Amino acid sequence: MSEENKVMSMREAVERFVRDGDTVYLGGFVHHEPYAAVHEIIRQKKKNLTVSRCAGITIVDQLVGAGCVDKVITAYVWNPVPKPAHAFKRAVEKGIPHAVEVEDYTVLTMNLAYFAGALDLPFVAAKTPLGSDIVSQRTFLGDDKFKIIESPFTGEKVCLIPPLKHDVGIIQIQRSDLDGNGQAWGILGDSKYGINSCSKVILCVEELVERDVIRKDPNRTIIPGCKVSAVVEEQWGGHPSYITGYYDFDWSYFLYYDEATKKLEGFEEYLEKWVYGVKDRQDYLKLVGEEKLQKLKAGIQTSGQVNYGKYKPWG
Amino acid sequence: MKFAEDYKPVEMMIISASREITNGQTLMIGTQWPVVVTMFAKRTHAPEITIAFEGGIIYDDFPSRIPFLSADPCLVNGAALCGDSLDTLGMALHGGRVDLAFLSAANVDRYGNINTTCFGDYVRPKYRLGGSGGACDFACLAPRLIVLLEHDKKRFPERVDYITSPGYIDGCDSRQRAGLRPGTGPYAVYTTLGCFKFDSMGEMYLDAYYPGVTVEQVRENMGWELKVSEKVKELEPPSEEDLRILREEVDPFKMYLDEARANISVFQN
Numbered sequence: 001m002s003e004e005n006k007v008m009s010m011r012e013a014v015e016r017f018v019r020d021g022d023t024v025y026l027g028g029f030v031h032h033e034p035y036a037a038v039h040e041i042i043r044q045k046k047k048n049l050t051v052s053r054c055a056g057i058t059i060v061d062q063l064v065g066a067g068c069v070d071k072v073i074t075a076y077v078w079n080p081v082p083k084p085a086h087a088f089k090r091a092v093e094k095g096i097p098h099a100v101e102v103e104d105y106t107v108l109t110m111n112l113a114y115f116a117g118a119l120d121l122p123f124v125a126a127k128t129p130l131g132s133d134i135v136s137q138r139t140f141l142g143d144d145k146f147k148i149i150e151s152p153f154t155g156e157k158v159c160l161i162p163p164l165k166h167d168v169g170i171i172q173i174q175r176s177d178l179d180g181n182g183q184a185w186g187i188l189g190d191s192k193y194g195i196n197s198c199s200k201v202i203l204c205v206e207e208l209v210e211r212d213v214i215r216k217d218p219n220r221t222i223i224p225g226c227k228v229s230a231v232v233e234e235q236w237g238g239h240p241s242y243i244t245g246y247y248d249f250d251w252s253y254f255l256y257y258d259e260a261t262k263k264l265e266g267f268e269e270y271l272e273k274w275v276y277g278v279k280d281r282q283d284y285l286k287l288v289g290e291e292k293l294q295k296l297k298a299g300i301q302t303s304g305q306v307n308y309g310k311y312k313p314w315g
Numbered sequence: 316m317k318f319a320e321d322y323k324p325v326e327m328m329i330i331s332a333s334r335e336i337t338n339g340q341t342l343m344i345g346t347q348w349p350v351v352v353t354m355f356a357k358r359t360h361a362p363e364i365t366i367a368f369e370g371g372i373i374y375d376d377f378p379s380r381i382p383f384l385s386a387d388p389c390l391v392n393g394a395a396l397c398g399d400s401l402d403t404l405g406m407a408l409h410g411g412r413v414d415l416a417f418l419s420a421a422n423v424d425r426y427g428n429i430n431t432t433c434f435g436d437y438v439r440p441k442y443r444l445g446g447s448g449g450a451c452d453f454a455c456l457a458p459r460l461i462v463l464l465e466h467d468k469k470r471f472p473e474r475v476d477y478i479t480s481p482g483y484i485d486g487c488d489s490r491q492r493a494g495l496r497p498g499t500g501p502y503a504v505y506t507t508l509g510c511f512k513f514d515s516m517g518e519m520y521l522d523a524y525y526p527g528v529t530v531e532q533v534r535e536n537m538g539w540e541l542k543v544s545e546k547v548k549e550l551e552p553p554s555e556e557d558l559r560i561l562r563e564e565v566d567p568f569k570m571y572l573d574e575a576r577a578n579i580s581v582f583q584n
Contacts, residue, residue: 029370029400030386054400055369055448078445080384081577082347085445092433092443104432104479107369107449108404115401126409128455131481131493134447137437148494157494186391187370188399242388249388252582259579301392 013230023050027171029189034172036237042066054190061085067097083258116163117197125158169198180228183220186244200229319558324507332505340414348463349417367403369449416457427482427501430475454480459502466506473539483517
């Protein structure tokens with residue numbers, strides 16, 4: 001167990017570990033999205049960020065629209081309703097609030113780039129995205145995006161995918177202990193290798209648990225505490241998206257978000273109400289309302305018990 | 316069997332496309348129409364299919380509700396495997412264990428190239444779309460890709476502005492020259508007017524049209540001079556039973572069929 005106390009408020013974690021100009025990995029594949037952390041980044045007016053985000057929903061839209069981001073590496077930015085990510089569109093098409101550069105990937109190539117990043121591999125080779133403009137059109141990554149070569153083993157064309165690494169990674173998962181041994185279950189998308197490709201990690205969890213809870217079910221740990229800089233206990237930190245076993249997807253909120261943010265003024269009003277107008281997540285949850293939260297709470301479905309066995313000492 | 320009379324073009328599209336699925340197959344599917352097509356197939360002729368979703372789910376059960384997106388939490392319950400994208404897009408699709416794949420698309424061109432990224436210039440586009448998601452991976456790797464979209468002339472340009480997901484690229488052998496494996500690539504496109512397939516040069520042609528649609532009408536709604544199969548045929552309408560299953564069992568709240576997903580009042584009650 002580490003000596004240092006990693007458990008802190010979202011405000012402190014973002015103040016200490018997210019710097020202007022950082023390359024930031026945002027975890028989660030629809031599931032496990034760190035909305036509470038992103039709202040705090042916006043409140044603290046972080047700027048010139050490069051956001052690396054495989055396939056999320058409105059979280060990048062909010063950061064870009066708030067003016068925190070210069071560059072985006074992504075496979076997908078949209079509102080799942082499905083509707084456009086209006087603020088992201090405004091930034092890319094019209095440079096509002098300022099221009100952002102986008103580097104497009106695919107879900108698989110981004111997963112492989114995170115895998116290479118986490119293991120510090122020089123590259124991985126794949127048969128995707130050959131033949132697409134994702135290979136031929138590049139912005140800020142230029143020659144460092146992909147390279148097509150003939151395999152030295154088979155002679156067939158392959159796409160080399162270099163690692164994506166990050167200054168800081170943020171994810172909202174189910175639980176961890178005080179050391180930040182973080183456990184996640186449900187759809188994991190790119191989260192495991194993504195969060196392990198970051199120099200610093202802010203781990204946001206629905207629940208802090210005793211160290212024994214983790215140690216009696218260690219298969220569920222996706223990141224060890226030794227790689228985690230800050231642990232933030234933030235219930236409902238993934239709303240309006242969902243956390244398996246905790247709460248369901250708030251579909252109506254995404255419909256509301258679509259309507260509210262179609263126009264620039266509407267987007268600014270949205271931020272004023274839901275981000276700048278609240279001091280923290282607890283305040284935000286009051287706006288969502290207890291009745292809504294109760295409706296979204298997940299029911300219970302458990303599996304049969306898993307036996308890891310107990311092993312006798314030698315002698 | 317009695318044919319249905321009162322059905323919508325999207326219902327015909329869903330039911331026709333579902334017939335491409337054989338019971339027991341393994342599928343990789345994207346969000347939107349592929350969800351309805353596969354859920355319909357499971358309730359009718361192909362109950363034993365296995366579906367892989369890009370977020371990391373491998374699924375062969377019946378969900379508690381029609382999934383809204385490929386990462387819908389309802390798919391975790393009953394999943395055979397729930398893990399990473401590397402389990403599905405990686406080991407299932409890139410690993411060669413998928414029989415066919417379904418995608419929804421915004422734009423499809425003469426050679427089956429799909430654009431879901433942008434209109435106009437890439438760096439400063441006139442209109443920015445969502446991006447590939449896993450679609451490009453499907454298009455590069457799947458042995459049999461089936462594309463679904465509501466028919467609109469604007470959605471069938473001769474050449475897409477940006478190839479998000481490669482079809483036969485410039486035709487002839489350009490797909491192989493790009494390094495994509497033989498036996499992969501688009502197999503069919505189903506729209507609200509008919510079904511399109513690809514000739515040996517990789518060019519899309521009209522294979523079949525729906526009842527009440529004419530070849531001329533399809534031709535007029537394409538962005539290029541469309542080739543038509545010598546054996547072009549009119550497809551049979553759905554049966555009354557198929558339509559009942561689609562409406563009452565697959566999508567009873569009309570989340571996709573009437574786009575109730577986009578209606579906030581449905582969720583506030």
